[in-house]
Amino acid sequence: MSFVDSNADRLAFVVCAGLILVPLEHLLPRRKGQTLRRAGLKLDISYMLFGALGTMLVSAGVIALCVTLFAGLVPEAVRSLVRAQPVWAQVIALIVVGDLYYYWAHRLFHTVPALWKFHAVHHSIEEMDWVAAHRTHPVDTGITNSGFAIVALLFDVSATAYAIFSLQFAFHSLLKHSNVAVGWGWLRWLYVTPTFHHWHHANVAHAHDKNFAAQFPLWDRLFGTALMMESQGPARYGVDDPVPMTFLGSLVFPFWSGRGRTAAGAVSGDPEHRPEQRPEHRPDMADHSGRSDHAVGEAQAMELAALQA
Ligand SMILES: [Zn+2]
Protein backbone atom coordinates (compact mmCIF):
# COMPACT_ATOMS: atom_id res chain seq x y z
CA MET A 1 0.00 0.00 0.00
CA SER A 2 1.45 3.33 -0.98
CA PHE A 3 0.04 6.81 -1.12
CA VAL A 4 -0.06 6.98 -4.89
CA ASP A 5 0.23 3.53 -6.39
CA SER A 6 1.48 3.73 -9.97
CA ASN A 7 3.92 5.96 -11.86
CA ALA A 8 1.04 7.27 -13.99
CA ASP A 9 -0.98 8.11 -10.86
CA ARG A 10 2.04 9.79 -9.33
CA LEU A 11 2.70 11.89 -12.43
CA ALA A 12 -0.96 12.91 -12.69
CA PHE A 13 -0.99 13.79 -9.00
CA VAL A 14 2.15 15.96 -9.24
CA VAL A 15 0.81 17.79 -12.31
CA CYS A 16 -2.55 18.47 -10.59
CA ALA A 17 -0.84 19.54 -7.35
CA GLY A 18 1.44 21.88 -9.32
CA LEU A 19 -1.54 23.42 -11.11
CA ILE A 20 -2.96 24.34 -7.68
CA LEU A 21 0.21 25.18 -5.74
CA VAL A 22 2.20 27.19 -8.32
CA PRO A 23 -0.55 29.85 -8.64
CA LEU A 24 -1.08 29.80 -4.85
CA GLU A 25 2.65 30.39 -4.22
CA HIS A 26 2.49 33.27 -6.68
CA LEU A 27 -0.68 34.84 -5.26
CA LEU A 28 -0.11 34.23 -1.52
CA PRO A 29 3.65 33.97 -1.05
CA ARG A 30 5.07 33.50 2.44
CA ARG A 31 8.42 34.80 1.24
CA LYS A 32 7.93 37.44 -1.40
CA GLY A 33 10.52 37.39 -4.16
CA GLN A 34 11.28 33.66 -3.80
CA THR A 35 11.08 32.11 -7.25
CA LEU A 36 10.62 28.53 -8.39
CA ARG A 37 14.11 28.65 -9.93
CA ARG A 38 16.24 28.39 -6.81
CA ALA A 39 19.22 26.57 -5.34
CA GLY A 40 18.50 22.88 -4.85
CA LEU A 41 15.71 22.74 -7.44
CA LYS A 42 17.47 20.07 -9.55
CA LEU A 43 17.97 17.94 -6.45
CA ASP A 44 14.30 18.26 -5.48
CA ILE A 45 13.11 17.39 -9.00
CA SER A 46 15.37 14.31 -8.91
CA TYR A 47 13.72 13.22 -5.67
CA MET A 48 10.31 13.99 -7.16
CA LEU A 49 11.03 11.74 -10.15
CA PHE A 50 13.07 8.93 -8.61
CA GLY A 51 12.76 9.08 -4.82
CA ALA A 52 9.39 7.32 -4.66
CA LEU A 53 10.82 4.05 -5.96
CA GLY A 54 13.30 3.77 -3.08
CA THR A 55 10.63 4.79 -0.58
CA MET A 56 8.27 2.09 -1.87
CA LEU A 57 10.97 -0.57 -1.51
CA VAL A 58 11.76 0.43 2.08
CA SER A 59 8.04 0.80 2.93
CA ALA A 60 7.23 -2.66 1.60
CA GLY A 61 9.76 -4.23 3.97
CA VAL A 62 8.74 -2.14 7.00
CA ILE A 63 5.01 -2.72 6.46
CA ALA A 64 5.41 -6.46 5.90
CA LEU A 65 7.58 -6.80 9.01
CA CYS A 66 5.30 -4.78 11.31
CA VAL A 67 2.06 -6.35 10.08
CA THR A 68 3.55 -9.83 10.54
CA LEU A 69 4.84 -9.00 14.02
CA PHE A 70 1.70 -7.27 15.30
CA ALA A 71 -1.08 -9.03 13.35
CA GLY A 72 -2.59 -10.70 16.39
CA LEU A 73 -2.50 -7.65 18.65
CA VAL A 74 -5.71 -6.01 17.45
CA PRO A 75 -8.78 -8.00 18.58
CA GLU A 76 -11.27 -8.99 15.88
CA ALA A 77 -13.99 -7.07 17.74
CA VAL A 78 -12.01 -3.84 17.25
CA ARG A 79 -11.43 -4.60 13.56
CA SER A 80 -15.17 -5.22 13.11
CA LEU A 81 -15.97 -1.97 14.88
CA VAL A 82 -13.62 -0.07 12.54
CA ARG A 83 -15.16 -1.76 9.48
CA ALA A 84 -18.63 -0.71 10.64
CA GLN A 85 -17.73 3.00 10.75
CA PRO A 86 -18.49 5.40 7.90
CA VAL A 87 -15.62 6.20 5.55
CA TRP A 88 -15.12 9.74 6.88
CA ALA A 89 -14.74 8.43 10.46
CA GLN A 90 -12.18 5.83 9.32
CA VAL A 91 -10.19 8.56 7.54
CA ILE A 92 -10.11 10.76 10.66
CA ALA A 93 -9.21 7.81 12.89
CA LEU A 94 -6.38 6.87 10.50
CA ILE A 95 -5.01 10.43 10.57
CA VAL A 96 -5.04 10.50 14.38
CA VAL A 97 -3.75 6.98 15.12
CA GLY A 98 -1.34 6.80 12.19
CA ASP A 99 0.12 10.15 13.18
CA LEU A 100 0.92 8.83 16.64
CA TYR A 101 3.29 6.31 14.97
CA TYR A 102 4.58 9.07 12.66
CA TYR A 103 5.21 11.44 15.59
CA TRP A 104 7.43 8.98 17.47
CA ALA A 105 9.19 7.66 14.37
CA HIS A 106 9.94 11.24 13.30
CA ARG A 107 11.11 12.13 16.80
CA LEU A 108 13.39 9.09 16.79
CA PHE A 109 14.95 10.31 13.53
CA HIS A 110 15.78 13.57 15.32
CA THR A 111 17.12 11.83 18.43
CA VAL A 112 19.21 8.89 17.22
CA PRO A 113 22.37 10.21 15.51
CA ALA A 114 22.52 7.41 12.91
CA LEU A 115 18.90 8.08 11.94
CA TRP A 116 19.36 11.85 11.95
CA LYS A 117 21.81 11.55 9.05
CA PHE A 118 18.97 10.19 6.88
CA HIS A 119 16.54 12.85 8.09
CA ALA A 120 19.11 15.65 7.65
CA VAL A 121 18.58 15.25 3.90
CA HIS A 122 15.01 16.53 4.31
CA HIS A 123 16.08 19.26 6.71
CA SER A 124 18.75 20.49 4.28
CA ILE A 125 15.99 22.41 2.44
CA GLU A 126 16.85 26.11 2.69
CA GLU A 127 14.08 27.53 0.50
CA MET A 128 10.71 25.97 1.20
CA ASP A 129 8.26 25.28 -1.59
CA TRP A 130 6.06 22.43 -2.81
CA VAL A 131 8.83 20.91 -4.96
CA ALA A 132 11.27 20.89 -2.01
CA ALA A 133 8.79 18.69 -0.12
CA HIS A 134 10.02 15.74 -2.21
CA ARG A 135 13.56 15.91 -0.79
CA THR A 136 13.34 13.01 1.66
CA HIS A 137 15.71 10.06 1.94
CA PRO A 138 13.90 6.77 1.12
CA VAL A 139 15.05 5.19 4.40
CA ASP A 140 13.52 8.13 6.29
CA THR A 141 10.17 8.33 4.47
CA GLY A 142 9.97 4.55 4.05
CA ILE A 143 9.94 4.16 7.83
CA THR A 144 8.03 7.24 9.03
CA ASN A 145 5.23 7.20 6.44
CA SER A 146 4.64 3.44 6.72
CA GLY A 147 2.80 3.86 10.00
CA PHE A 148 -0.40 4.85 8.23
CA ALA A 149 -0.45 1.72 6.07
CA ILE A 150 0.44 -0.45 9.08
CA VAL A 151 -2.44 1.02 11.11
CA ALA A 152 -4.82 0.65 8.14
CA LEU A 153 -3.93 -3.01 7.72
CA LEU A 154 -3.93 -3.89 11.43
CA PHE A 155 -7.28 -2.18 12.07
CA ASP A 156 -8.86 -3.25 8.76
CA VAL A 157 -9.55 0.27 7.46
CA SER A 158 -11.47 0.10 4.18
CA ALA A 159 -9.70 0.52 0.84
CA THR A 160 -11.86 3.57 0.06
CA ALA A 161 -10.97 5.26 3.35
CA TYR A 162 -7.29 4.52 2.79
CA ALA A 163 -7.43 5.90 -0.76
CA ILE A 164 -9.04 9.15 0.46
CA PHE A 165 -6.55 9.37 3.32
CA SER A 166 -3.64 8.82 0.91
CA LEU A 167 -4.72 11.54 -1.47
CA GLN A 168 -5.18 14.15 1.26
CA PHE A 169 -1.90 13.10 2.91
CA ALA A 170 0.04 13.42 -0.34
CA PHE A 171 -1.42 16.85 -1.13
CA HIS A 172 -1.09 18.06 2.45
CA SER A 173 2.60 17.04 2.44
CA LEU A 174 3.21 19.37 -0.50
CA LEU A 175 1.02 22.17 0.86
CA LYS A 176 2.68 22.27 4.28
CA HIS A 177 6.12 22.75 2.65
CA SER A 178 4.88 25.26 0.07
CA ASN A 179 5.76 28.93 0.04
CA VAL A 180 2.14 29.80 0.70
CA ALA A 181 0.97 32.01 3.55
CA VAL A 182 -2.35 30.44 4.51
CA GLY A 183 -3.80 29.67 7.90
CA TRP A 184 -6.98 27.89 8.84
CA GLY A 185 -8.11 29.55 12.05
CA TRP A 186 -8.96 27.29 14.98
CA LEU A 187 -8.49 24.23 12.75
CA ARG A 188 -4.74 24.78 13.14
CA TRP A 189 -4.99 22.86 16.42
CA LEU A 190 -6.35 19.82 14.59
CA TYR A 191 -4.64 19.83 11.20
CA VAL A 192 -1.02 20.84 10.61
CA THR A 193 -0.68 24.22 8.87
CA PRO A 194 2.17 25.23 6.55
CA THR A 195 3.45 27.63 9.24
CA PHE A 196 3.51 24.83 11.83
CA HIS A 197 5.65 22.68 9.56
CA HIS A 198 7.82 25.58 8.39
CA TRP A 199 8.81 26.08 12.03
CA HIS A 200 9.85 22.42 12.11
CA HIS A 201 12.35 23.28 9.37
CA ALA A 202 13.61 26.48 11.04
CA ASN A 203 17.33 26.67 11.63
CA VAL A 204 17.11 28.55 14.91
CA ALA A 205 17.82 27.04 18.30
CA HIS A 206 14.43 27.49 19.95
CA ALA A 207 12.64 25.76 17.06
CA HIS A 208 14.81 22.65 16.95
CA ASP A 209 13.01 19.37 17.66
CA LYS A 210 9.54 20.92 17.61
CA ASN A 211 6.38 20.18 15.60
CA PHE A 212 6.96 16.52 14.73
CA ALA A 213 3.37 15.68 13.73
CA ALA A 214 2.61 15.11 10.08
CA GLN A 215 -1.08 16.00 10.27
CA PHE A 216 -2.47 16.00 13.82
CA PRO A 217 -0.70 18.72 15.85
CA LEU A 218 -2.34 17.76 19.14
CA TRP A 219 0.30 15.03 19.49
CA ASP A 220 2.92 17.79 19.75
CA ARG A 221 0.77 19.61 22.31
CA LEU A 222 0.35 16.42 24.32
CA PHE A 223 4.06 15.49 24.29
CA GLY A 224 5.35 19.04 24.86
CA THR A 225 6.95 19.72 21.49
CA ALA A 226 4.46 22.15 19.92
CA LEU A 227 5.63 25.52 18.63
CA MET A 228 2.53 27.39 17.49
CA MET A 229 3.53 30.67 15.86
CA GLU A 230 0.98 31.26 13.14
CA SER A 231 1.61 35.01 12.97
CA GLN A 232 4.95 34.64 11.22
CA GLY A 233 7.28 32.07 9.70
CA PRO A 234 10.94 31.48 10.56
CA ALA A 235 13.70 33.69 9.23
CA ARG A 236 15.93 30.83 8.20
CA TYR A 237 15.67 27.17 7.21
CA GLY A 238 18.11 24.28 6.87
CA VAL A 239 20.76 22.44 8.85
CA ASP A 240 24.49 22.78 9.29
CA ASP A 241 25.15 19.12 8.47
CA PRO A 242 27.15 18.87 5.23
CA VAL A 243 24.42 17.23 3.14
CA PRO A 244 25.58 17.03 -0.52
CA MET A 245 23.36 18.88 -2.96
CA THR A 246 23.39 16.07 -5.54
CA PHE A 247 20.90 13.21 -5.75
CA LEU A 248 23.39 10.35 -5.44
CA GLY A 249 25.53 12.27 -2.96
CA SER A 250 22.59 12.88 -0.63
CA LEU A 251 21.44 9.25 -0.96
CA VAL A 252 24.80 7.87 0.20
CA PHE A 253 25.52 10.68 2.70
CA PRO A 254 23.92 8.87 5.71
CA PHE A 255 26.08 5.82 5.08
CA TRP A 256 29.39 7.68 5.22
CA SER A 257 31.19 6.32 8.21
CA GLY A 258 32.66 8.76 10.65
CA ARG A 259 30.54 11.70 9.57
CA GLY A 260 27.56 13.34 11.19
CA ARG A 261 26.57 13.61 14.81
CA THR A 262 27.47 11.01 17.39
CA ALA A 263 25.33 10.04 20.36
CA ALA A 264 26.98 12.67 22.52
CA GLY A 265 26.44 15.35 19.89
CA ALA A 266 30.15 15.40 19.03
CA VAL A 267 31.01 15.22 15.39
CA SER A 268 33.75 13.47 13.54
CA GLY A 269 34.82 13.75 9.92
CA ASP A 270 35.98 16.71 7.91
CA PRO A 271 36.41 19.63 10.33
CA GLU A 272 35.85 22.10 7.47
CA HIS A 273 32.24 20.90 7.25
CA ARG A 274 31.64 20.07 10.83
CA PRO A 275 28.02 20.60 11.87
CA GLU A 276 27.56 22.24 15.21
CA GLN A 277 25.73 20.53 18.01
CA ARG A 278 22.01 21.01 18.41
CA PRO A 279 20.72 22.70 21.57
CA GLU A 280 19.57 19.54 23.33
CA HIS A 281 23.23 18.55 23.48
CA ARG A 282 24.65 22.00 24.21
CA PRO A 283 22.06 23.91 26.25
CA ASP A 284 24.46 26.82 26.65
CA MET A 285 24.58 27.37 22.92
CA ALA A 286 22.28 30.08 21.60
CA ASP A 287 22.35 29.00 17.96
CA HIS A 288 24.22 26.35 16.00
CA SER A 289 24.49 28.33 12.78
CA GLY A 290 27.50 29.82 11.10
CA ARG A 291 25.96 33.31 11.21
CA SER A 292 27.55 36.20 13.04
CA ASP A 293 26.58 36.70 16.68
CA HIS A 294 24.89 39.96 15.77
CA ALA A 295 22.74 38.38 13.08
CA VAL A 296 21.84 35.48 15.35
CA GLY A 297 20.90 37.77 18.22
CA GLU A 298 18.77 40.01 16.05
CA ALA A 299 16.87 37.16 14.42
CA GLN A 300 16.35 35.34 17.69
CA ALA A 301 15.16 38.46 19.44
CA MET A 302 12.53 38.93 16.75
CA GLU A 303 11.46 35.31 16.89
CA LEU A 304 11.36 35.16 20.67
CA ALA A 305 9.33 38.37 20.72
CA ALA A 306 6.88 36.69 18.37
CA LEU A 307 6.83 33.62 20.62
CA GLN A 308 5.81 35.72 23.57
CA ALA A 309 3.17 37.62 21.59
ZN1 LIG B 1 12.19 16.53 11.09
Ligand SMILES: [Zn+2]
Ligand atom coordinates in the same frame (compact mmCIF):
# COMPACT_ATOMS: atom_id res chain seq x y z
ZN1 LIG C 1 9.24 18.73 6.09
